Amino acid sequence: MNRALSIRSNNRSSGNGTSTNSSSHHHSSRRGFNLSSLRGTIQPEMSKKLYRLIKSENNLISAHETAAKERLSIAQQLSEWGEQTSDEGISDISDKVGVILSELGEQEDNYAHALDDSRGTLKAIRNTEKSVQPSRDGKNKIADEIAKLKSKEPESTRLVVLEQELVRAEAENLVAEAQLSNITRQKLKEAYTAEFLATIERAEKQVILARHGLRLLNLLDDTPIVPGDAGIPYTQGHQARQILNDAEDDLRDWRPTTTAQDEDAKYVTSNSPPPQCQQQYAQQPLQASQPRAEGQHLQEAQQQQVAQQVTQQQPRAEGQHLQQAVPQQLNEKEEYGASLTGTETNTTGTGSVAGGAQERQVQTTIV
Structure with a gap:
């Protein structure tokens, strides 16, 4: 000082x-006003x-x-x-x-x-x-x-x-x-x-x-002191x-x-994050998108399972339908053959054919 x-x-x-x-x-070293101003x-x-x-x-x-x-x-x-x-x-x-x-x-x-x-x-x-x-x-x-x-x-x-x-x-x-x-x-x-x-x-x-x-x-x-004290x-x-x-x-x-x-070096250094931080910032968007991707994957897997079940059930249902349809067709053929024999025996006679509607239809077609 x-x-x-x-x-x-x-x-x-x-x-x-x-x-x-x-x-x-x-102060005295500084010049005052002059014409140069x-x-x-x-x-x-x-x-x-x-x-x-x-x-x-x-x-x-x-x-x-x-x-x-x-x-x-x-x-x-x-x-x-x-x-x-x-x-x-x-x-x-x-x-x-x-x-x-x-x-x-x-x-x-x-x-x-x-x-x-x-x-x-x-x-x-x-x-x-x-x-x-x-x-x-x-x-x-x-x-x-x-x-x-x-x-x-x-x-x-x-x-x-x-x-x-x-x-x-x-x-x-x-x-x-x-x-x-x-x-x-x-x-x-x-x-x-x-x-x-x-x-x-x-x-x-x-x-x-x-x-x-x-x-x-x-x-x-x-x-604070009390009045009168030293x-x-x-x-x-x-x-x-x-x-x-x-x-x-x-x-x-x-x-x-x-x-x-x-000063310039200090601010340049402070504004650039270290490599670990950069990796962390780069991983944050991926981590945020992972739950969404996993949810979509589960939905797609469930949809595929449902589709597989449907495709597996369809052949089975079609097979059952065919199995049920074949005996029915055979029964119809047997009835159809029986009706044909009945009409053939009855056509030789003079009487009318008695029977159900199916038999009457068969008889009509034969005549």
Whole structure:
């Protein structure tokens, strides 16, 4: 943290430069308004949007610098208020918490300067766009002249010269456009990688400071006292100083542990299931369809059994029917023969044939 264990000692010291004054040095290093800020009105069309973006980034940086200043001011006011409470515990804890708050403001100021560096990287893209714009305009101007000349004087000898100039302009513009594409990709990635890494650093260091701030607050005994009783003695001064030392050590030992490649690799790995999971997912539809297939198989087997039973019963029934039909036919033939003999014996006589309807029918057919 590179600061003393109390804001008051820093405020009362006359000339030792501490990190509480480092933010003022950072602010003084930034230039204020000048005539160069009016360049936005004369920017080429190609670089106007990026110019506005860079201008907005400047406003964001100023906002973070203002937040850093306010943090430092609040930390100082908290320490001064705690000193005049005449409570030893409140006085010491408020002063130590003020140190934590001032360090939070310092981290905010560092983040503002990281944004400023990222903004400076974007300026390289803007400057390249400005340099490419004349080449693009020159090529378009020559192409327009050729089109006008072809419509008015198709046989003009100047067309050959203009076409040669157009070839050279297109070649120059091709090189410029390739350079612009390369610089844009490189600087865009560089600028926002730096900004995101600075955001991670600021967040992780703020977490470190916030945790130690909670440790400081736990040293303050807030047990209610009865009016007239003596105040609770404060004996945690040594522990409070140790907490600030721990916070300083943690900030000093902090190292960046994240890169863009690490994040990309982490999410690529997390989104692809392991081979066992893939096999399990592949088997789930088969397992879900197995009961249905088994049910269909049972139904088909039952239908086949019923069909076999029917086919087995049909020949048996037909055989029984034939067995029953043969004796019946034989009986009919015997009766038929008997009736024929009866009529033959009766035809020789003069009397009528007596008998059933069948016998009468047989007799009639014979006559």
